[in-house]
Amino acid sequence: MTATRTIRIGTRASVLARTQTQHVADALGASVQIVPIVTAGDRSAASVSQLGGTGVFVSALREALLAGEIDVAVHSFKDLPTAPADGIVIGAVPVREDPRDALVARDGLTLGELPQGARVGTGAPRRAAQLRALGLGLQILDLRGNVDTRxxxxxxxxxDAVVLALAGLRRLGRDGEVSEILDPIQVLPAPAQGALAIECRADDEHVLAAVAALEHADSRAAVAAERAVLAALEAGCSAPVGALAVVAEGDDGPEVFLRASVTAVDGSAAVRQSATGAVTDAEGVGRRLAAGLLADGADQMMAATQESGRDGESST
Known part of the structure; x- marks a missing residue:
């Protein structure tokens, strides 16, 4: 009788990454081994933009995957570069957690209840820009570190408050500390926020078959539309780009409804558009929306952010 093959799952060493990976391991219900991998982003206290932007939490896992040291890599989807990696495929996108941002504030205050001058921390230029654009007179401060630190x-x-991804707080069982879940009308989340990407070697049929059971088609379609915006804008994780797609039944079948925005880093201006299209054309919906954003001046806002980003905010 052939022995059952153990699937080795690579993960970053952070508590959140290990928790997400354990969810995947439990869902696989197979013989699995979790293998911690230290990435460049984990080794340094520098911001993501200082380390080189998108991919600093990803490359070490991909290298281990291609070297045959692990069979599966579990990523927060928003950390992945938009360009594909040779020899690697996304074998599954599980059901997405709530993609919205969350405020954790002293005394349980909401965003609107925070006084002028309140100190609000975030590591994401996207969040910082959108919070400034609300005109609430808040001090938006750069923030680095894991969830506990923040x-x-x-x-x-x-x-006085911090803004984090609700998905991470929920996965860690810390969502009871949330003062307010931010409405995407105010603050659009990062493309692919709340989603996981399960990467495998493209030629590993055994592992691809095993992870296929975790696939959630609507989550993949929504993320595909959001990331197509990011790719078409040629923007990385340090760009102030927000995007959120949902899949719903339309007149002619399932449709993707996508909203996206680009905001000036100082909050002085923003462009925001929406688009709808067939689920089968999710990436096309994203590309068309990105073209509209660029026509409205999104490229100028992103260029200004890249200049200011040399002072370095992270994308967490």
């Missing part, structure tokens, strides 16, 4: 800035009184 939440600790509020409990210690160093900050």
């Amino acid at each position: 939440l600790g800035k509020v409990s210690s009184g160093e900050l």
